[in-house]
Amino acid sequence: MAPAPDLLPLAAARPPDGAPPGPDAPDDPSAPAVRERLTAFADASPLTVLRRLESSAKGLDEREAERRLPRDGARPLVPGAVRRAAAHLARLARTATDPFVLVLAGLSLVSAVTGDPRGAVLIALVAVLSCLLRFRQEHRSDLAAARLRALTTATATVLRRAEPGAAPAAREVPVDQVVAGDVVLLGPGDMAPADLRLLSSSDLRVNQAAFTGESPPAGKRAAWTGTGGAPAGERPGLFERRELCLMGTSVVGGTGTAVAVATGSRTYFGATHRDLPRRAPATTFDRGVRAVSWALLGAVLAAVPVVFALNGIDRGSWSHALLFAVSTAVAITPEMLPLVVTTALARGAAVLARGHVLARRLPAVHNLGAMDTLCTDKTGTLTLDRITLACHVDPLGDPDAGVLYWARVNALWSAELAPEAAGDTIDEALLAADGAAGDPYEDVRGVGAVPFDSARRRATVVVRPRDRLGCEVVVTKGAVEDVLELCERVRLPGGTAPLGAGERDRLRALADGRAADGIRLLAVATAERPPSGRGPGPADERGLTLLGFVGFHDEPDPSAAGALAGLARLGVRHVIVTGDHPLAARRTCRDAGRVPGRTVLGAELAALDDGALRDLVAAADPATTLIFARVDPRAKARIVAALQRAGRTVGFLGDGVNDAPALRAADVGISVTGAVDLARESADVILLRKDLRALERAITGGRRTFGAGVTYIKIAVTSNVGNVASMLAASALLPFMPLLPLQVLAQNLVFDLSQLSLAYDRVDRAGLAGPRTFDVRDLARFVAFFGLIGAVFDLATFGLLWWALQGYGDGPREALFHTGWFAENLLTQAVAILLLRGRGRRRGSPRPARPVVLAAVALSLTGLLLPFSPLGAAIGLRPLPAGLLPVLAAVLAGYALATVLMRRLYLRLFRRWL
Numbered sequence: 058m059a060p061a062p063d064l065l066p067l068a069a070a071r072p073p074d075g076a077p078p079g080p081d082a083p084d085d086p087s088a089p090a091v092r093e094r095l096t097a098f099a100d101a102s103p104l105t106v107l108r109r110l111e112s113s114a115k116g117l118d119e120r121e122a123e124r125r126l127p128r129d130g131a132r133p134l135v136p137g138a139v140r141r142a143a144a145h146l147a148r149l150a151r152t153a154t155d156p157f158v159l160v161l162a163g164l165s166l167v168s169a170v171t172g173d174p175r176g177a178v179l180i181a182l183v184a185v186l187s188c189l190l191r192f193r194q195e196h197r198s199d200l201a202a203a204r205l206r207a208l209t210t211a212t213a214t215v216l217r218r219a220e221p222g223a224a225p226a227a228r229e230v231p232v233d234q235v236v237a238g239d240v241v242l243l244g245p246g247d248m249a250p251a252d253l254r255l256l257s258s259s260d261l262r263v264n265q266a267a268f269t270g271e272s273p274p275a276g277k278r279a280a281w282t283g284t285g286g287a288p289a290g291e292r293p294g295l296f297e298r299r300e301l302c303l304m305g306t307s308v309v310g311g312t313g314t315a316v317a318v319a320t321g322s323r324t325y326f327g328a329t330h331r332d333l334p335r336r337a338p339a340t341t342f343d344r345g346v347r348a349v350s351w352a353l354l355g356a357v358l359a360a361v362p363v364v365f366a367l368n369g370i371d372r373g374s375w376s377h378a379l380l381f382a383v384s385t386a387v388a389i390t391p392e393m394l395p396l397v398v399t400t401a402l403a404r405g406a407a408v409l410a411r412g413h414v415l416a417r418r419l420p421a422v423h424n425l426g427a428m429d430t431l432c433t434d435k436t437g438t439l440t441l442d443r444i445t446l447a448c449h450v451d452p453l454g455d456p457d458a459g460v461l462y463w464a465r466v467n468a469l470w471s472a473e474l475a476p477e478a479a480g481d482t483i484d485e486a487l488l489a490a491d492g493a494a495g496d497p498y499e500d501v502r503g504v505g506a507v508p509f510d511s512a513r514r515r516a517t518v519v520v521r522p523r524d525r526l527g528c529e530v531v532v533t534k535g536a537v538e539d540v541l542e543l544c545e546r547v548r549l550p551g552g553t554a555p556l557g558a559g560e561r562d563r564l565r566a567l568a569d570g571r572a573a574d575g576i577r578l579l580a581v582a583t584a585e586r587p588p589s590g591r592g593p594g595p596a597d598e599r600g601l602t603l604l605g606f607v608g609f610h611d612e613p614d615p616s617a618a619g620a621l622a623g624l625a626r627l628g629v630r631h632v633i634v635t636g637d638h639p640l641a642a643r644r645t646c647r648d649a650g651r652v653p654g655r656t657v658l659g660a661e662l663a664a665l666d667d668g669a670l671r672d673l674v675a676a677a678d679p680a681t682t683l684i685f686a687r688v689d690p691r692a693k694a695r696i697v698a699a700l701q702r703a704g705r706t707v708g709f710l711g712d713g714v715n716d717a718p719a720l721r722a723a724d725v726g727i728s729v730t731g732a733v734d735l736a737r738e739s740a741d742v743i744l745l746r747k748d749l750r751a752l753e754r755a756i757t758g759g760r761r762t763f764g765a766g767v768t769y770i771k772i773a774v775t776s777n778v779g780n781v782a783s784m785l786a787a788s789a790l791l792p793f794m795p796l797l798p799l800q801v802l803a804q805n806l807v808f809d810l811s812q813l814s815l816a817y818d819r820v821d822r823a824g825l826a827g828p829r830t831f832d833v834r835d836l837a838r839f840v841a842f843f844g845l846i847g848a849v850f851d852l853a854t855f856g857l858l859w860w861a862l863q864g865y866g867d868g869p870r871e872a873l874f875h876t877g878w879f880a881e882n883l884l885t886q887a888v889a890i891l892l893l894r895g896r897g898r899r900r901g902s903p904r905p906a907r908p909v910v911l912a913a914v915a916l917s918l919t920g921l922l923l924p925f926s927p928l929g930a931a932i933g934l935r936p937l938p939a940g941l942l943p944v945l946a947a948v949l950a951g952y953a954l955a956t957v958l959m960r961r962l963y964l965r966l967f968r969r970w971l
Contacts, residue, residue: 091319091328092295098254098318099298103279106254106316112238114256114314115225116216125236152188159350179802213250216240216314235317243302243313252324253302253315255279260311260475260508265296265303266436268636268715274309274482277302295325305714305733309482326714326735341427341706341724342420345831346398349770352833357386360781367789381794389781397773397809398766401816405762413745414755421741423766424725426759427706427830428629431752432697432719434711435635435645436611438729438749444482445612446490447576451605452547454567460605461487462495464581467534470503470518483579486609504529505593514539519593531584531597537568537606540580546602553602568606575644576608610644618650620749627756628827629708632674632683632700634693636715639686646682654681659688667699675703693719706828710752712736727752763829764820769812772893775840776808776886779847786848787855793871795855795878799932804879807919808886814912819903821895821970835969842963843893843956847885850952854881857944869935876924876934881945883920885952887913892956896970 098106107113117125152158161184169177213235216225227242232250235241241253243261255261255277262274278299295301302308302315304324321327364385368378405422409415416422433439449461468484501520509516515535522528533540541561546553554560568578582601589597621631631651635642643653654677662685665673674696677683685696693709697719700707709716709723712732720726720739728740729747737743744751780801787795796804858877862870890913895902905913924934964970 091323091325094319095252095295095301095303095325096298099295099300103254103256103316106318107256110238110316110318112240112316114240116218116240117236117238118218118221118223120220122217122234122236122239125238126234128236149188149192152192158184158188175799179806183806213247214242214244216242233321235320237317237320237323239317241315241317243308243315245308245310245312247308249302249304249306249308250320251304251317252319252326253304254318255300255302255313255315258311258313261302261308261313262310263302264307264309266713268296268303268305268713275299277311277313279313279315341830342423345423345427348833349831349836352836353389353774356778356781357389360389360785361386364785367785385781385784389777397769397813397816400813401762401765401769404816405758405765408758408761409742409755412751412754412758413748414751414758415743415745416741417743418741421725422759422762423830424706424759425708425742425756426761426763427828428708428725428756428759429828430630430632430700430705430707431624432632432634432693432700432707432709432723434713434716435633435637435642436713438710438712439614439617439633439645439649440611441614443612444486444609446486446607447610448571448608449490449605450608452549452564452567452603457605460581460607461490462497463532463583463604464534464579464607465490466497466501466520467516467518467532467581469497470501470520470532471506471508471516474503474506474518475508483609487607499523501530504588507593507595507598509535513595515598517593517595517598519597521588527587529586529588531586531593531601533582533598533601534579534607537565537578537580540582540601541565541603543598544580544582544601544603548602548604556603564603571606571608572640575641575647576610578606578608580606610648611641613645613648614747614749616749618648620753621649621651623750623753624756627753627825629756630679630705632677632685632696634685634688634696634709634719636688637686639684642684642686646684651682652680654678654683656684656686658686659692662688662692662696667695667702670695670699671702674699674705690715690718694722697722706830710749757825760825760829761820762816764824765816765818767829767831768815768818768894769809771836771839772886772889773809773812774836775843775893776847776882776889777805778840778844779851780882782844782848783851783855786852790855791859791874793874796875797933800875800879800934803932804882807883807916807923811887811912811916812890814906814908815890815894817908818894818906821902823896823901823970838967839963842959843889846952846955846959847889850885850948850955851878851882853951854878854944854948857948858941861941861944872933872935873937873941876929876937877941877945879934880920880924880937881948883916884945884949887916887920888949888953888956890916892953892960896964897957897960900964 101109161180165177165180165184212229213232214227215230215235217228217230217239218225225240232248235250237251239251240256241250243249243253249263256279258278261277263277264274275296276299295303302313304319304326319325361382365378365382368381369375399419402419402422406416406419409422446461449457449464451457451460465487468487472484472488501522504519504521506519507517513535515533517531517533520530520532522530533543541556541564544556547556547560547564571578580603582603584599584601586597624631633642633646639656639658643656646653657673662670674683685692688696693711693716697707697709701724707723708725708727709719710727710729711717711720712729714733714735716728717735717739720728720736725742726740727742727744728736729744730737731747732740732743742755744755784795854877858874862873862877865873890909891905894905894909898904921937923929924936929935
């Protein structure tokens, strides 16, 4: 921690209109009110601010700070960090209201009412297991996210007095113990622990990228401008106010002393959090699950009344008809669907975790696979949030090692002679660069420095060459316009020449041209003079000769280009959404290997209504990257919503406070481990390593997980619909039910348990090539094709069983019929698992994984051996006579052959599988 600079004299000032509130002023938590309060503090003089906060430049005494702590101590901004019991209950309620779970709850209730308690208990148990599994996985993800938060430091240095009248002393306190009125000391590397109004500063530079998205640090100073009387439209924005350092920003250079004017939830950061929707909007997973659930529920509601009416009229027993209707509902419903889908998602989350990707919410695993559009911020995501040297050129624009040498001289001796300038990212980039024409440490000796400040926009050092006596060299580096004003001559290949108006215009055009490429130029100029014997000052910055320019840009993330290329291969479009300059955004886009497309500025965006914005994003060229620049946090969320209205499944990758609304609005919000807390808590997925290639692997993993889930749904619903169709036919042909309700439930449970193995299956690479999500029309088409086969062979089984059991009495024949169809169902479903999991080996599907093969074998053995067990007897099954085995074998062979033929026809007609 650098020592606090001496406080500037605080002159008394009359409070302007809109004076800042006192320490006990009532809270208005809305964002406009927070901005108004902060503006009032910036408009007031430092002395007025201290008086209104009932503080002083010496800080608070310990007793007063303790008194204010209950009111001003950090108020948790993240709901998951407080009221844990309420958060757990809310999560449990969310899992319990899953549409599939509600369907199961309804079936359990109907089973209980119709006198089938065992079936009711079994169905309810499946629903409870699904809820608990999903709850456990999401709770574990939250614990992992909490451990990430615990890794961050959270202390601040404040001036406190042991008692009133005592001398102040600097002490470290936790951020949550900083109160309004505390005097905070700032130095390089410090985070602002509250919203601060500067009292004094020395070349203070603050990184505001977490809010604004702009990499270059902002200069801050305590000087009071007294702009409170200016019209509201002419006042600078909060991040342009040099007097304010907002919570969440960090110091990159210089020192300062400030007073805390707002803490915890009263800060601008807190207002941003409150503006976030408390409940994330429905995602692609939610919409897909809802669509499939309603389709299944519709099938149940359509089939049950028909079965009930037909059986009641035909048999004259309405109680028998109701029992058969319940059997039909059980048969058509995949009871294990919530458990299977949750298991697949949980396994997918575990696979992602091994790849250093934390899924904080299970549906995010699916949404990653469904994502077809990725929006990214620029700073800290596509770039490393680090400035790098891009060029060093002479006044004609040609590379010049001499320009780099003198720029390095300026950077080195600025740091050596002005410690408060240490940490300047531009100087660090210069000192790390290679290719200079000499050693600035060995060749010259520093005499003095005039540090950079945001008013002059330049830094100057005076050095003495070690090989030239009686000579000093003034070296100035800074903004092109400001340095050109101090130059009288320009160095050209033929020597120096006067710097006239035409040449100045040409040099400005050169700087503008580089800016169009996203390169920020600084001018480098020198002047020689005899030793003056006094320290240097701004008056020495005159009569300079322009040597050339050094250029900088945000250093791109080396993994970004490969990752974005990989995402493009996976069918994911890229959109840049940033608060930074459009030219910088386009340069970053090119550095990441993408072709910049249309660039939309925030002002243009604000003029578009929602319909026009949707049309704009829908019409964007998919081969290029659409860019939105100079946009605020709300506009980012609006862009995400427009993409969703255009039919896209949107992911948003960001790490700053300004990204939180968009992270919450996206189908899948993605952040990184080094992001600010609010961004991490708003995200569904966290990259535990700042490597964008992990995102490509995560999307592939999400598509594998979806493939397992949708394979189960298609196979299970196909089998169930075929069974229901055959049961409807059987109800008109047989004098008894083809299966009892408990037998139907047992059959479905055994079948569904076997399909848990699909979570461990190999996935066809064709299924990973594009975004994946639920498609009810595709499901209906698949079920219509292959459900018909099942129904046909079920009816064939009915006929064969009826014929083969003619010699038995009514009671044994009914029990054996139930057993025969039970066994045939499980055998054909085992074949369905192996044949319907993919397109077939000849068409490129991988071999089934060992768990899938073992599950199919286990399912077949269950169908054949369960009737011989006490459990089989308990549900009304009896051992089959040996004479029925050839009948079952013939049905099984015919079903397998018909399924293979229909699979070929299906692929030929629709050219897709899952």
